[in-house]
Amino acid sequence: xxxxxxxxxxxxxxxxxxxxxxxWLAAVPAAAQQAPxxxxxPPASYTIGAGDALTISSYDQESLSGRFVVEAxxxxxxxxxxxxxxxxxxxxxxxxxxxxxxxxRGFFKNPQIAVTxxxxxxxxxxxxxxxxxxxxxxxxxxxxxxxxxxxxxxxLPTAARQVIVIPSxxxxxxxxxxxxxxxxxxxxxxxxxxxxxxxxDGDTIxxxxxxxIYVFGEVRNPGAYPLRQEDTTVLQALSMAGGVTDRGATGxxxxxxxxxxxxxxxxADLTDEVLPGDTVVVPQRFF
Numbered sequence: 382x383x384x385x386x387x388x389x390x391x392x393x394x395x396x397x398x399x400x401x402x403x404x405w406l407a408a409v410p411a412a413a414q415q416a417p418x419x420x421x422x423p424p425a426s427y428t429i430g431a432g433d434a435l436t437i438s439s440y441d442q443e444s445l446s447g448r449f450v451v452e453a454x455x456x457x458x459x460x461x462x463x464x465x466x467x468x469x470x471x472x473x474x475x476x477x478x479x480x481x482x483x484x485x486r487g488f489f490k491n492p493q494i495a496v497t498x499x500x501x502x503x504x505x506x507x508x509x510x511x512x513x514x515x516x517x518x519x520x521x522x523x524x525x526x527x528x529x530x531x532x533x534x535x536x537l538p539t540a541a542r543q544v545i546v547i548p549s550x551x552x553x554x555x556x557x558x559x560x561x562x563x564x565x566x567x568x569x570x571x572x573x574x575x576x577x578x579x580x581x582d583g584d585t586i587x588x589x590x591x592x593x594i595y596v597f598g599e600v601r602n603p604g605a606y607p608l609r610q611e612d613t614t615v616l617q618a619l620s621m622a623g624g625v626t627d628r629g630a631t632g633x634x635x636x637x638x639x640x641x642x643x644x645x646x647x648x649a650d651l652t653d654e655v656l657p658g659d660t661v662v663v664p665q666r667f668f
Contacts, residue, residue, distance in 0.1 A: 429467045429475060430503020431455055432519070437479075440493035448499055461488055472496050506580055508533040510588035511540035520584075525577045526564060529586055539607045541591040542566045549583025567610075592657030596622035599629030599663045608657050616651040618661050629663045636661055 429435065431453050439445035449457045455468020462482050467475050476496045483492045504520040506529055513534035526546065530536065546562040568576040580586075591607035601623030610617070615634060625631055636647045637660040655661060 426471050426473065427498065428469065428471055428503075429455075429498075431468055432502025433467075433498055434500035434502070435467065435475075436497045436499045438495045438497075440495075441489055445494075451503075462486070472498070504582040506583070507585040508588075509585060511537040511590050512588050513537060520580060520582055524580050526580065526586065527569060527577050529580060530588075533586075536566070536588055539590050540566075540609065541589045541607075542609050542611070543589070545587040545589065546578055546580070547585040547587060548581065549585075594618055594621075594655050594657065595660040597660060597662050599626045599665050600624065601626060608655070613655050614651065615649050615653050615655060615661060618655050619651075619663070625663055628665050630666045631663065633664050634661065635664070 429451060431451055433451045435449050435451065435457075437446060437449060437459070445460050447460075449459065451457055451467050456464050456466050459465045459479070462479070465479070465482070470478065476494055479494050479496070480492050483489045483494075500519070501521050502519045505517050506520045506524070507517055508529055509515050512530065513536075515533060518529065518532045526544065530544075542565065544564045544566060546564060548560050562578055564576050564578060565573075591609045593605040594608045594613075595605050596618055597603045600619060603622060606618070606621040615636070619625055631651065634649045634651070636649045636653070636655065638645050638647060638656065639658060649661070
């Protein structure tokens with residue numbers, strides 16, 4: 382039996398063009414929102430770099446406390462001491478240096494100084510592929526994947542539904558890599574907190590382009606469409622193309638598929654699954 386224009390609810394799937402933070406947060410269980418995990422404190426062995434914002438707390442003199450940004454040459458101006466060098470030192474080393482300078486210059490006998498990182502600018506992540514603003518971004522605090530995607534202004538409509546997180550120094554191969562993390566955007570959008578992985582310095586987030594399928598014949602908008610969803614059916618593919626025209630014969634739909642380098646024409650039902658590279662053809666009615 383022939384069907385008129387196909388407009389199922391599944392059509393909404395093809396219209397999701399970005400990851401909305403508010404949607405994700407709304408999906409997270411209330412308990413998880415009320416008691417979020419605290420951000421991880423930087424280790425004392427963290428090496429300070431240009432652009433980092435440091436919070437220095439002095440328990441001896443309030444005027445020494447404040448927020449200081451490390452300049453491009455690794456230095457900044459500190460009260461009483463003038464220009465001090467922080468770049469290239471660990472937090473522990475820098476704290477020790479400040480204490481020694483304050484003692485040696487006769488300001489304090491036993492200064493109590495604490496240094497923490499307020500903003501990381503020397504730590505970087507790379508967001509590449511099908512995002513609106515690919516590029517290099519500063520890794521701040523305990524940043525997670527959804528924050529990085531938000532910095533890149535979300536994914537494009539052509540993005541695949543899987544994101545790859547590649548640790549610094551790792552090169553994924555055809556054989557796979559145990560250290561590479563694959564994240565489902567569908568899971569992320571539905572509130573699966575485990576999909577919202579924590580990022581580390583030097584990580585690369587790769588959003589690949591979805592492979593295309595092709596819909597031709599008696600459909601309203603024939604052409605190529607990104608296959609963003611796994612288990613996409615012929616019916617959903619027809620929805621991407623605007624549905625079947627009044628002259629289309631839905632009982633004789635064919636899928637043209639390359640199998641082992643050979644072209645095959647497969648008679649298809651509306652519930653059959655389409656694969657990347659498939660061409661769905663809707664023929665014209667006989668009468």
